[in-house]
Amino acid sequence: MEDPTRGRHELNLASRKAEEADWRRFQATQWLESLVGPLGLSTQPSEREFISCLRNGLILCNAINKIKPGSVLKVVESHSPSQSLTWDSQPLPAYQYFENVRNFLVAVEELKLPAFEASDLERDNLEAGSSAKVVDCILALKAYYEWKQMSGGNGFFKPPRSPLVKHSASRIHSRASGALSSEPCRQLEMSAGCDNQPLAESETQKLEDSIVRALVECMVDTKENIDDNILASFRNGNPDPVKLFNRVMSSCLEKQLQNKFPELKSVFINLLGEGSSSVASSTSIPLENLSSTGNRKCCSACMKEGNCNHWQLFQMQEKELSNLKVLLSRTKREFQDLQSQLQSDLKQLGSQVQELSTAALGYHKVVKENRNLYNMVQDLRGNIRVYCRIRPPFSTETKNVIDFIGKDGSLVILDPLKSQKVGRKVFQFNHVFGPTATQDEVFRDTQPLIRSVMDGYNVCIFAYGQTGSGKTHTMYGPSGGSTKDLGINYLALNDLFQLSNRRKDITEYDIHVQMVEIYNEQVRDLLADDKLEIRSCTGENGLSLPDATMHSVKSTADVLNLMKLGEVNRVVSSTAINNQSSRSHSVLTVHVHGKDVSRSIVRSCLHLVDLAGSERVDKSEVTGDGLKEAQYINKSLSCLGDVITALAQKNSHIPYRNSKLTLLLQNSLGGHAKTLMFAHVSPEGDSFGETISTLKFAQRVSTVELGAARANKESSEVMQLKEQLESLKKALTNNGSTDITT
Numbered sequence: 001m002e003d004p005t006r007g008r009h010e011l012n013l014a015s016r017k018a019e020e021a022d023w024r025r026f027q028a029t030q031w032l033e034s035l036v037g038p039l040g041l042s043t044q045p046s047e048r049e050f051i052s053c054l055r056n057g058l059i060l061c062n063a064i065n066k067i068k069p070g071s072v073l074k075v076v077e078s079h080s081p082s083q084s085l086t087w088d089s090q091p092l093p094a095y096q097y098f099e100n101v102r103n104f105l106v107a108v109e110e111l112k113l114p115a116f117e118a119s120d121l122e123r124d125n126l127e128a129g130s131s132a133k134v135v136d137c138i139l140a141l142k143a144y145y146e147w148k149q150m151s152g153g154n155g156f157f158k159p160p161r162s163p164l165v166k167h168s169a170s171r172i173h174s175r176a177s178g179a180l181s182s183e184p185c186r187q188l189e190m191s192a193g194c195d196n197q198p199l200a201e202s203e204t205q206k207l208e209d210s211i212v213r214a215l216v217e218c219m220v221d222t223k224e225n226i227d228d229n230i231l232a233s234f235r236n237g238n239p240d241p242v243k244l245f246n247r248v249m250s251s252c253l254e255k256q257l258q259n260k261f262p263e264l265k266s267v268f269i270n271l272l273g274e275g276s277s278s279v280a281s282s283t284s285i286p287l288e289n290l291s292s293t294g295n296r297k298c299c300s301a302c303m304k305e306g307n308c309n310h311w312q313l314f315q316m317q318e319k320e321l322s323n324l325k326v327l328l329s330r331t332k333r334e335f336q337d338l339q340s341q342l343q344s345d346l347k348q349l350g351s352q353v354q355e356l357s358t359a360a361l362g363y364h365k366v367v368k369e370n371r372n373l374y375n376m377v378q379d380l381r382g383n384i385r386v387y388c389r390i391r392p393p394f395s396t397e398t399k400n401v402i403d404f405i406g407k408d409g410s411l412v413i414l415d416p417l418k419s420q421k422v423g424r425k426v427f428q429f430n431h432v433f434g435p436t437a438t439q440d441e442v443f444r445d446t447q448p449l450i451r452s453v454m455d456g457y458n459v460c461i462f463a464y465g466q467t468g469s470g471k472t473h474t475m476y477g478p479s480g481g482s483t484k485d486l487g488i489n490y491l492a493l494n495d496l497f498q499l500s501n502r503r504k505d506i507t508e509y510d511i512h513v514q515m516v517e518i519y520n521e522q523v524r525d526l527l528a529d530d531k532l533e534i535r536s537c538t539g540e541n542g543l544s545l546p547d548a549t550m551h552s553v554k555s556t557a558d559v560l561n562l563m564k565l566g567e568v569n570r571v572v573s574s575t576a577i578n579n580q581s582s583r584s585h586s587v588l589t590v591h592v593h594g595k596d597v598s599r600s601i602v603r604s605c606l607h608l609v610d611l612a613g614s615e616r617v618d619k620s621e622v623t624g625d626g627l628k629e630a631q632y633i634n635k636s637l638s639c640l641g642d643v644i645t646a647l648a649q650k651n652s653h654i655p656y657r658n659s660k661l662t663l664l665l666q667n668s669l670g671g672h673a674k675t676l677m678f679a680h681v682s683p684e685g686d687s688f689g690e691t692i693s694t695l696k697f698a699q700r701v702s703t704v705e706l707g708a709a710r711a712n713k714e715s716s717e718v719m720q721l722k723e724q725l726e727s728l729k730k731a732l733t734n735n736g737s738t739d740i741t742t
Contacts, residue, residue: 392683464697
């Protein structure tokens with residue numbers, strides 16, 4: 001025989017589920033109405049109306065785009081004459097609204113929210129409860145929207161497993177004012193509780209029993225982990241619903257009473273404490289009074305002890321949570337202010353860096369222009385240009401005397417035996433090449449001077465410095481015939497060949513090379529075995545060494561072969577300072593003869609001089625022939641210093657003839673030539689004395705004014721006049737000899 005109590009329970013459960021479905025559908029409709037409305041639906045739409053409204057997917061796509069812009073990029077619109085009731089017009093073709101629904105479902109899955117099947121929106125599938133998944137999806141979307149509004153999208157959103165609609169207190173009163181059997185929602189009759197006339201005791205008891213049973217059924221249906229014994233007692237028809245409700249409520253108040261049933265709290269408090277009081281008065285008890293009731297039994301764990309302070313703890317935690325929210329909000333504002341300030345500071349810093357960059361570019365441009373003007377002034381005055389080159393240290397452990405190298409040609413060195421304040425010395429040159437400078441960098445700065453040879457100017461470049469300071473490396477490159485890091489001698493001739501090739505249509509050049517050395521005050525030809533004599537340069541070709549072999553060169557390969565031959569013949573020996581010390585002064589002379597299309601003649605020469613290293617006899621530890629070589633070297637360099645001093649003081653007598661070296665360089669130092677000196681220094685502390693001596697000599701050289709350089713270029717008319725003059729001189733000489741004979 002069927003249990004009538006069980007049947008009533010199933011009927012009541014189905015009725016409550018229908019009521020809950022209607023209410024949840026109402027909540028979903030109201031939210032969509034406020035978000036993307038108007039929808040044109042009734043206040044309590046049926047399932048058919050609700051599904052028909054959403055079938056074409058327009059409302060769904062617009063809603064999710066409002067929540068997360070760009071979720072559905074393309075929405076198929078309905079061209080309905082009534083834009084406000086697009087769902088009630090002629091439906092779109094199936095493939096069009098299916099595209100909207102499909103795009104909406106894809107966007108929902110990206111948000112990890114509960115979704116539904118596209119078939120849930122079909123017209124032929126409108127059964128009772130068929131819209132549940134659609135409503136769940138919309139309510140989950142609503143919960144996500146409210147979470148995003150509250151948190152600003154920060155953090156992680158966990159979608160509810162089964163979205164529940166929060167009932168308001170107004171809904172309790174609205175449902176209590178209707179009949180219990182009214183459709184579509186079953187409502188409890190609570191209007192009597194609001195009348196001024198008191199109810200009969202039987203009616204009050206009946207009303208309380210109805211409320212308690214309804215609440216117990218709702219609790220049993222909603223609570224997931226309810227005690228099995230309580231559930232079995234309820235299924236078997238417990239005759240005492242108030243006691244059963246008390247047990248259920250004691251269990252429920254342990255598990256988030258406030259979140260599950262916020263609109264029923266006042267009723268629960270009154271029923272648990274005063275079972276005989278009226279429903280109307282129970283609903284008027286505020287929730288805060290729960291904490292002031294001394295004999296409340298809120299949870300089963302505190303039943304034996306009598307009093308429960310869990311609600312007080314909850315209120316304290318809620319207050320702390322509120323304070324944390326305020327702190328979080330203030331922190332967010334401060335962070336936003338700091339972020340704005342940072343952006344402003346970065347923008348201001350960027351503008352300042354831009355201004356500094358512009359100023360730096362302008363400064364470098366002005367420095368370059370000033371340097372060019374300075375070189376022009378030096379050309380006009382005829383000053384000897386002085387470049388200083390610092391050799392890389394042999395060991396990183398040795399003390400370095402180089403303190404600062406400026407781009408403007410300034411050099412600061414430190415005396416290793418004195419303090420920085422006293423031992424600092426400053427020198428100024430045309431340019432200073434640091435230890436990391438390459439051969440190409442050095443040549444690029446001397447290239448304009450070397451190229452002026454092709455225009456008829458005499459040029460002299462000589463390297464001066466202590467032995468082992470890198471003079472031969474600068475002029476010749478590495479020893480042993482290596483083609484890597486070639487010196488100025490090779491690079492200069494290579495550049496002259498390239499320039500001659502570019503000008504071959506205008507000027508025809510002939511280039512010849514001489515290579516000699518001055519060893520122990522004797523001039524030797526490095527390309528032959530003959531000893532030479534220096535003669536006056538007043539001859540026809542203006543040669544100082546007319547007897548030296550002159551080799552015509554047509555390519556850089558010819559130059560390289562001659563340089564290798566000269567390197568082999570040059571006198572080199574080992575000293576305590578340098579294993580391969582040059583014991584002679586080497587002079588490579590390049591003679592250029594050119595004739596242009598106007599038959600003008602250009603004659604010039606380029607002297608590339610590698611001086612022997614200046615050294616102290618006690619440090620070089622040489623004896624015998626080496627001592628004699630050192631004495632000759634120091635004597636010739638001393639004579640060079642005397643000539644430089646006389647030129648700087650503009651004396652009337654310049655002692656060129658005191659040394660073969662100064663006599664050979666007379667045209668470069670005393671004529672109208674362009675002269676450049678490389679002062680080589682060693683950075684080690686034990687070479688500080690020689691370094692100071694070299695830098696002082698170089699500074700004295702930079703003060704010498706030779707006068708403006710002159711180009712050795714003669715036009716065709718001048719050449720004809722010279723030829724006529726020579727012929728007249730010969731004729732006059734012949735006539736004079738004839739008269740004497742007669």
